[in-house]
Amino acid sequence: MIDYVAPLRDMQFILSELAGIDEIAALPGCEDATPDLVAAILEEAGKFAAGVLAPINRQGDEQGCRLEEDGRVTTPDGWQQAYDQFRESGWLGLALPAEFGGQGMPKLVATPVSEMWCATNMAFNMLPILNQGQAEALLIAASDEQKALYLPKVVSGEWGATMNLTEPQAGSDLAATRTRAEPQADGSYRLFGQKIFISYGEHELTPNIVHLVLARLPDAPAGVKGLSLFIVPKYLVDADGSLGSKNDVRCISIEHKMGIHGSPTCTLSFGDAGGAIGHLVGQPNRGLETMFVMMNEARFGVGVQGLGLADRAYQFALAYARDRVQGRDVVSGESGKPIIHHPDVKRMVLSMRARVMAMRALLYTAAGWFDLAHRHPDAEVAGKYRRYVDLLMPVAKGWCTEVGNDVCDDALQIFGGMGFVEETGIAQYFRDARIITIYEGTTGIQANDLIGRKILRENGETLRELIVDLRAVVATLKQDGELGDVGDGLADAIDALESAADWMLANGKEQLADVLAGAVPFLYLLGTVCGGWQLARMALAARSRLAAGEGDEAYLGSLVELARFYMATIGPQALAHAETVREAGGALTRFDLSQL
């Protein structure tokens, strides 16, 4: 197995040059994020990822989880020790409020750290991600009493946490949720129903698990406006926080999945023995609003999984391509050279790096937007970044997960026949990655959200605002004598984006189905442009450092070439996507479904 090396240099470059770590550290509440502390956090996280999480990733895949006769779920060897270490080191609460035991770091600092967990052990990382997501939900909607009782345990990881949304008939469509909650005389509720696809829905890693469950009250309106949110602990919790009797929740099966075997995916049955005791979180019938606020965060987190998996897959492929000797040099005829010297292999490896760096720059930049949106004292500035977060989260999720899969696929290809064999470890990355374009909303759902809720609903305003920013980068590129070609490529891609967006805005009312037929191609188009934008910014930053005579010349020069390579090999797809956006709907509408 190839050792994981935390990409600290790339991370630091992007944090400081593109994502504005200095500006973020100056925000109220972010004062602790000093350069020294951030560097120390990244370094320690890299050590933990390489030393604790990476070594148990393969056995997690091989052993998987088991549902025992008595209803207990066992996790792979090493999971308990790694989790205890993770929890005790305080990693779980890194970006959660100090008030509840977290470390209050900005999201921008937590993002590279998450990337490292995802890179080294995605199945393990599902566990703390759930605590973080639930903590965000409770912070938004829980009562002070609930916060005091649950949050410290959820933030520290002393207790596990789950999100219970999906039901067999309610996947992408939560309106179809049937789980019901009956009010009790004491103010609590009794829940009845079945939830599926519950990650870490049952396990023995923590003495208790806090389930957050979406359910309907008896008088609830139909559809998504009748969903309420409930805390349903595995063991009931007394007012002093001590554990009482077992609640009426059972794990009745775990899924046999293609990947992330180390993460138990459970079917939970609530209320088989009289009702699972739950506590309403927030207002009745407003559960989905809370979930929506969380959703940007959760989707962003899955985008980071795409980045993490892609980076480790890239590391695997690069090491293999440098080591594997095969064939002759196409020009000199020389043999005995590693395959990275073959043009096609070099192209693939470079393409992987270009995409990894584009995703990293986009996601870190977006993480900075989250912090600015939450904390910037000027409401206008905060508002702009809130709009950017809202507009681009479907891209951060949809594009980075699709690209993450593509990169894992290329990595496997570089291994040739050895890639298809499980022993080399790359096949696990290919399999694990396959869930990320599905959960937290498929790429199709992301694209519909992008077009419907984020563009058409506001008549494309934020997108136009973004395009102005994009064109400003083009102008700067053209002023630089060396980057004119990158500027030309980016300008073409932006033109394609704008023309596709104009077409969608012009037709969104009358021909919504046609427009939505091009939703995924449009998401790819916007992702392709955003990736190019970020690499162009990276090239500009590298050029200024070079001009100032600072930094490693070869490294900085390679960042410039990376942008150029992206524009040569990925940028041209923007035009194809734009044409497809305009043409797909018509061709689709004419096609008679009965002839499929």
Add this chain to the structure above:
Amino acid sequence: MIDYVAPLRDMQFILSELAGIDEIAALPGCEDATPDLVAAILEEAGKFAAGVLAPINRQGDEQGCRLEEDGRVTTPDGWQQAYDQFRESGWLGLALPAEFGGQGMPKLVATPVSEMWCATNMAFNMLPILNQGQAEALLIAASDEQKALYLPKVVSGEWGATMNLTEPQAGSDLAATRTRAEPQADGSYRLFGQKIFISYGEHELTPNIVHLVLARLPDAPAGVKGLSLFIVPKYLVDADGSLGSKNDVRCISIEHKMGIHGSPTCTLSFGDAGGAIGHLVGQPNRGLETMFVMMNEARFGVGVQGLGLADRAYQFALAYARDRVQGRDVVSGESGKPIIHHPDVKRMVLSMRARVMAMRALLYTAAGWFDLAHRHPDAEVAGKYRRYVDLLMPVAKGWCTEVGNDVCDDALQIFGGMGFVEETGIAQYFRDARIITIYEGTTGIQANDLIGRKILRENGETLRELIVDLRAVVATLKQDGELGDVGDGLADAIDALESAADWMLANGKEQLADVLAGAVPFLYLLGTVCGGWQLARMALAARSRLAAGEGDEAYLGSLVELARFYMATIGPQALAHAETVREAGGALTRFDLSQL
């Protein structure tokens, strides 16, 4: 599990309208391929695929193969019965010469039949494919005595067959082969060495297995010009065909693979106990030539695997999309409709069908070329089709396997979370498919072969010949009042192809590395154009039938719309690929490898 339905109507349409079954049936030796017999063969094959192979596919995946302590390899439950039935029904020799027990059908008839085996059970189908490949090799190079002794058993499937090329240090690069063969006084040889990735290298399905092994004679020149081919039977064969003692060949391990679990992938050790007895096939040091003659056939066969897997994955996804109710109609707001009504899902399913039909038309058309090349009495006509086969085999293999994977990927996506769960069966298709872009030469190897051996070496002559044929189709499309838009799309794609080819030809001598950096994008480009070409031909054929008032109007109309949809959603990528062909090399060459 969703039942397999043999796509007989599509198959028949392509056979008769695009691939010229009538013309093929008129070739010398193909007289038996009458319309009635061909229809009967396809129907029976469809029943066998659906009734015998499909039902054991899942258990093959779940159980896999086992290497026992005593060196025996066991295959999954049902394999033996299915194989016996397959063999007894005479399927194995369908396109092999009647002289050795085959049925002498044209390749054009065998291709849809193979498609059905691949669609329903790829791991099983690896077994007869090996016999067919070995029979082709023996037909080319074996002595009459060898043919008499081995061919009837290999053609009937009474004995198994393997191809032994790969060694740990010799994967894509057979020049590095180390297995050696020492001549014996009696004219036989003793072989020593290790071969890896040997499909069905050991099993108990047949009483004997004939290994065909690439090895070096003591005085052989270095490199690929020093490889000879040997028959090495598992059990020695007496002159009368009866089995003698066990040869010195052992299976020392089987691979733990991501897919095709039902097919044992063996490491074979030759000569641990004094040398494995082998018999030279053909001339010394000319083994690779024999392998090369076979290679077009083998690569074509893997392209058909891409088609078969894609078609079944499409069938799975279509059935699921028609059954699964989720969400609301985007225009009417109506709920309770299956997901195929969502524009994005309809787009994906239609795109799957368009690509399946494009692959099918291309592969069947190419199968007809094989027959014409082998059997057409006019040497000039035969020569033209031989050139087309040579030029386009890397595309049939490279493009159809990549597209096959993409289609399986889309199918899984349509299942959402259920796709990631093994129970639905689609995940197996996604995993099984992942080997086909690797074995029989990776996509990169195909692309290098396409550019180097098939285009640059002959200065693009056959490609230009093909482009003339392509432009003739454009002219016909433009004459048809309804197909002008398809003609415009195809013309743009052909222009892109020609300009990229011109650039490659102009730079292939001076900047070969740059040109090869764009080899895979060029292969995609040519594949994209060929797919559009075939769907355009299909649309034209459908239009003539419609004009003649023949056939099912809705079906024929849907074929026209399929071509239109392909041009709207896949055709535009041709231009992006062409730009990448021209630009990738420069950007790649400038990049400093040490900065990866």
